[in-house]
Amino acid sequence: xxxxxxxxxxxxxxxxxxxxxxxxxxxxxxxxxxxxxxxxxxxxxxxxxxxxxxxxxxxxxxxxxxxxxxxxxxxxxxxxxxxx
Amino acid sequence: xxxxxxxxxxxxxxxxxxxxxxxxxxxxxxxxxxxxxxxxxxxxxxxxxxxxxxxxxxxxxxxxxxxxxxxxxxxxxxxxxxxxxxxxxxxxxxxxxxxxxxxxxxxxxxxxxxxxxxxxxxxxxxxxxxxxxxxxxxxxxxxxxxxxxxxxxxxxxxxxxxxxxxxxxxxxxxxxxxxxxxxxxxxxxxxxxxxxxxxxxxxxxxxxxxxxxxxxxxxxxxxxxxxxxxxxxxxxxxxxxxxxxxxxxxxxxxxxxxxxxxxxxxxxxxxxxxxxxxxxxxxxxxxxxxxxxxxxxxxxxxxxxxxxxxxxxxxxxxxxxxxxx
Numbered sequence: 001x002x003x004x005x006x007x008x009x010x011x012x013x014x015x016x017x018x019x020x021x022x023x024x025x026x027x028x029x030x031x032x033x034x035x036x037x038x039x040x041x042x043x044x045x046x047x048x049x050x051x052x053x054x055x056x057x058x059x060x061x062x063x064x065x066x067x068x069x070x071x072x073x074x075x076x077x078x079x080x081x082x083x084x
Numbered sequence: 085x086x087x088x089x090x091x092x093x094x095x096x097x098x099x100x101x102x103x104x105x106x107x108x109x110x111x112x113x114x115x116x117x118x119x120x121x122x123x124x125x126x127x128x129x130x131x132x133x134x135x136x137x138x139x140x141x142x143x144x145x146x147x148x149x150x151x152x153x154x155x156x157x158x159x160x161x162x163x164x165x166x167x168x169x170x171x172x173x174x175x176x177x178x179x180x181x182x183x184x185x186x187x188x189x190x191x192x193x194x195x196x197x198x199x200x201x202x203x204x205x206x207x208x209x210x211x212x213x214x215x216x217x218x219x220x221x222x223x224x225x226x227x228x229x230x231x232x233x234x235x236x237x238x239x240x241x242x243x244x245x246x247x248x249x250x251x252x253x254x255x256x257x258x259x260x261x262x263x264x265x266x267x268x269x270x271x272x273x274x275x276x277x278x279x280x281x282x283x284x285x286x287x288x289x290x291x292x293x294x295x296x297x298x299x300x301x302x303x304x305x306x307x308x309x310x311x312x313x314x315x316x317x318x319x320x321x322x323x324x325x326x327x328x329x330x331x332x333x334x335x336x337x338x339x340x341x342x343x344x345x346x347x348x349x350x351x352x353x354x355x356x357x358x359x360x361x362x363x364x365x366x367x368x369x370x371x372x373x374x375x376x377x378x379x380x381x382x383x384x385x386x387x388x389x390x391x392x393x394x395x396x397x398x399x400x401x402x403x404x405x406x407x408x409x
Contacts, residue, residue: 006384010387010388010391013387013388013391014391017391017392017394017395020395021395021398024398024399024402025402028236028239028240028402028404029236029239029240029404029406029407029408030407031403031404031407032407034399034403038395038396038399041392041395042392045388045391045392048388049385049388052384052385052388053384053385056384058384062118063384063385065118066118066121066385066389067385067388067389069118069121069122069124069125070121070363070389070392070393071392072125073121073124073125073128073360073363074360074392074393074395074396076125076128076129076132077128077356077359077360077396077400078396078399078400079132080128080131080132080135080352080355080356081349081352081353081356081400081403082399082403084132084135084136084348084352
């Protein structure tokens with residue numbers, strides 16, 4: 001049951017990433033739009049992480065900070081290449 | 085003794101990059117702790133700041149980029165030849181119109197086919213007295229060479245349609261450098277036309293709509309609506325000619341441009357792929373090690389981290405330094 005719950009959550013996450021990937025592909029040669037999609041995907045990742053770990057009951061400060069730092073790395077890396 | 089020291093060293097390195105147990109407690113790689121992730125974040129902050137400072141103070145460090153309108157015209161004819169479309173010949177009036185459009189884009193600071201003040205691409209053709217039956221325009225910005233510009237246009241259905249349109253007989257291109265919407269770079273304006281003199285006015289003309297719509301010019305000029313979706317009309321279309329008769333000789337403006345900072349994109353892309361790739365590899369290693377050692381347990385959230393990092397790597401890998409419109 002727990003495994004099925006995990007699988008459903010991760011499937012949802014990966015579908016979100018796939019939709020974002022399609023958006024990035026369709027926005028080739030428009031770096032600003034690609035960065036916007038990346039930022040939205042990072043937001044989705046953060047909300048997903050918060051909801052997933054709260055539902056699972058293992059949310060703590062360290063886990064949330066880990067999500068936040070990885071999300072910020074993604075945004076900063078995207079900004080460096082696509083916008084700056 | 086030496087053997088022990090080597091073993092200790094290897095274990096120390098292993099603990100940096102892979103999950104392990106210490107006194108019966110599982111620890112993940114030291115290089116993936118919160119402190120380490122915060123440090124990677126700071127590297128990107130410093131890189132963004134560094135690029136900004138270099139661009140402001142010594143952009144030549146990031147290399148110079150130069151390419152010309154002639155190269156764009158030559159590559160256009162190569163692509164047309166490859167696809168069985170006829171060669172387009174250089175028209176100085178179209179080049180003049182393209183240069184005027186490029187300068188107007190820089191002056192009014194817009195990245196669009198139509199200016200904020202309502203000027204259409206066709207108005208620039210009319211101003212220089214170019215009389216046409218069909219016309220089209222492709223735009224590109226911030227590319228590092230003419231080949232990249234051409235590849236980007238060929239990868240976009242509507243731009244490709246313009247490039248290979250058999251209705252077009254003449255071409256004019258402007259390549260100018262300047263600051264557009266806050267970014268210093270090279271702007272390319274490519275204008276196609278089919279002159280009135282080269283067309284049988286009795287024939288039925290099909291109207292196609294690449295970027296923006298090729299149009300039948302009317303007097304007075306009617307502005308078309310740009311549409312990325314090609315459409316066709318087999319209705320007979322009357323051919324009328326734009327009234328502007330001012331012929332301006334081409335002065336050579338917009339023929340070549342150089343901009344500093346050309347290697348910025350490749351440099352930042354290389355740094356980002358390296359660092360993000362390293363973080364991704366360490367999370368992937370965590371998954372591999374945990375699956376191989378039964379006493380270790382995979383932390384929840386690792387699959388999500390791998391997902392977002394893989395997505396980021398794909399975005400950066402397929403990123404291109406430029407935009408087309």
